[in-house]
Amino acid sequence: MDLLQLRYFQAVARYEHISRAAEELRVAQPSLSRTIARLEAELGSRLFDRQGRRVRLNQYGAIFLRHVDRALSELDDGRRAVREARDTGLGRVSVASETLLTITHLLGSFRVAHPRADVRLFQSNAEDMDRRLRARDVDFCVASQPLTGANLDSIELLREEVLLAVPPGHWLAGRESVTVPEIADEPFVTTRLGNWQRALLDRLFASEGLAPLLSCEGDEPGASQDMISAGLGIGLIPAMSRQVGTDKRVPVAWVHLDAPDCHRVLNLVWNRDTHLSEAARKFREFTTSVPFMRHRLPDPCPERLPGGEIA
Structure with a gap:
């Protein structure tokens, strides 16, 4: 059993797919399959259940993976420790x-x-x-x-309130607070699924039995205020942005959202x-x-x- 076999096994176990693991490792699929087969022969037990190129980690593979992860992690940590001891920096x-x-x-x-x-x-x-x-x-x-x-x-x-930002001149500008049902028909500038702004927006609307109307979905939360200021919609912005004065560079009006747990x-x-x-x-x-x-x-x-x- 060698280090290369263990790293190949770890990659296949992570993807449970020979082709994807081979692509990440930059090796030919037949070579990867032979390596896994040799490892299984050495251990005397199958580690995967085969379904074409798709494989499923079985109970023996799951047991072995826990030990492999720890072993490779220790080796990686040792490599980093040597590097740090050698280098002059931190x-x-x-x-x-x-x-x-x-x-x-x-x-x-x-x-x-x-x-x-x-x-x-x-x-x-x-x-x-x-x-x-x-x-x-x-x-x-x-x-x-x-x-x-x-x-x-x-x-x-940090724990901070999340505010509703609206374009200058919007009908909500000047309001102290607003409820979710009041803005059910307003277009929202937000982020894609997987980001906190989108998760919070979906949760607040779902608690009212509603779904938000989206006008823009992006990958950079920091760009939301620019798009709101340009009149593309309204959106949820952390209070931090107001506290550091970004509204003077990117003007928006701030409104408190009357909803439970509207914070980050x-x-x-x-x-x-x-x-x-x-x-x-x-x-x-x-x-x-x-x-x-x-x-x-x-x-x-x-x-x-x-x-x-x-x-």
Whole structure:
């Protein structure tokens, strides 16, 4: 039994499909099938139930996969530890986030505090974050939705209200609050399925027995405010955007949505079984040492609203 056999087995077990596993591994399908057959012969037991090129991990394969995952994870961690000990820097920290705008200033502040750290950033939805954490492709996820993978730990970074943003001159502009039924016929600017804004919008409408009317679905939540300002619809925007004054660059009117649990919870999530580099450990300490909003850049020209509130 060699390392190549174990990695081939892990890929086939993940996809349960010979063709897809072969494509990821960049090997010929017959070669991959022969490797798996040799491994099964060595173990004296079938690991998969065959259905053409489609395979299903059986009970023996599931038992073996748990040990293979742990073994390969330890080897990968050992490789990273040697690299970090050899390098002069702090090592690498990899972070995934649903929208890059959420953590731009956080990462910028971290780089200023730790210039020797190698920082890598990925944009991912909840499903992709879960996969990246399981595969140890990233150290941390900054997530606005619950991640359900095994062996995950998390720390809450921010809990904030989500507001309804409407274009200037809209009939809702100037309203203090509005209910979901009142906006049932309004077109919404939102994100695709898998992002927190869409999940929240669908949940709020479903609680009223309604479905939202969508005018635009995108992949970048940070672009929603621009489209709302342009008059393409209304949408859900976190209060953070109002607090940092983005409405002065991208003008919209803000309305409270009279609905239960209309808020976003931002969590820092990591796999407790993953080796963390020194850079990753310092990032976690840095991120959780002060309130998240302290990492935001101050608005250079705050506008005072009625009652003295700063937008």
